[in-house]
Amino acid sequence: MKTAVIVFPASNCDRDAQVALREVTGQEPQMIWHAETELPEGLDLVLLPGGFAHGDYLRCGAIAARSKIMEAVKKRAEAGGPTLGICNGFQILCETGILPGALMSNTNQHFISREVTLRVGNSDNPFTRGYSEGDFTRFSVAHHDGNYQASDEELDRLEGEGRVAFRYVEPINGAARQIAGIVSEDRKTLGMMPHPERAMSEGAYGRIFFERMIEALAA
Numbered sequence: 001m002k003t004a005v006i007v008f009p010a011s012n013c014d015r016d017a018q019v020a021l022r023e024v025t026g027q028e029p030q031m032i033w034h035a036e037t038e039l040p041e042g043l044d045l046v047l048l049p050g051g052f053a054h055g056d057y058l059r060c061g062a063i064a065a066r067s068k069i070m071e072a073v074k075k076r077a078e079a080g081g082p083t084l085g086i087c088n089g090f091q092i093l094c095e096t097g098i099l100p101g102a103l104m105s106n107t108n109q110h111f112i113s114r115e116v117t118l119r120v121g122n123s124d125n126p127f128t129r130g131y132s133e134g135d136f137t138r139f140s141v142a143h144h145d146g147n148y149q150a151s152d153e154e155l156d157r158l159e160g161e162g163r164v165a166f167r168y169v170e171p172i173n174g175a176a177r178q179i180a181g182i183v184s185e186d187r188k189t190l191g192m193m194p195h196p197e198r199a200m201s202e203g204a205y206g207r208i209f210f211e212r213m214i215e216a217l218a219a
C-alpha cells in the first residue's frame, strides 16, 4: 500500500497522519512538500492533513489550494485516485473545487476542541465501507472553521446521492444538516472535519477508521 501525506507550511497534523498510515499499512508514507509539482506514480492514497496551512490567511485552505502540488492532487483525484482530507485538508479540498461547498466559521466564533459523536451517513465508499449506515463513532474535532455550508440544491444532491459520510449527532459548529464529512461524486475522495488520526491506540475509534479504510482500499 503506497500512501503520501502532503505537507504545507503550518500543517500540524502531518506527523500524526504519517504515524497513522505507517501503523496501519506497515509501510512508510511519502511526505510531499507543497512546492513539489508531481506526485509519485501508483499511490493508493493521498492524505491532506489538518493544520493551519499558510496561517489560514484569506480563508482556511485558500492559499494551499493554489499551491503547486494541488494541481497534481486535483488531476489525480479527478481521475479517481483515492484522496482523504482531514480538517484543514477538507477545507483545501473544498477550496480546490474537488469537493463542493465551503467550511465557514463556527457559529459560536470559537475554536472547538473536543471529542464528538458521529453517525455514519453512507458506507457506499471505500472510506466508510467497513461501517454500517447509522453506526456511531467518536473522533476529536479541533477547528475554528468547521461549519460546512452549500446551497440547498447541493445539499439535497449530496444527500440524494448518498454522499454524506459522517454527521454530528448534535449541532456543534452550525454545519448544514450536521454534515461532518462528504465524498466526491465518484466516492473516491473524502473530506471530513473530525480527526481519526488523533486516536490510534489499539482498538481506538480512529485506528478502527484507518484499518477499515486501508482494508477497503486494498480490496
Ligand SMILES: NC(=O)CC[C@H](N)C(=O)O
Binding pocket: 049, 050, 051, 052, 053, 056, 060, 086, 087, 088, 089, 142, 143, 144, 145, 146
Ligand atoms: N485542525 C485543523 O486542521 C484546523 C483547521 C483550520 N485551520 C480551522 O481552524 O478551522
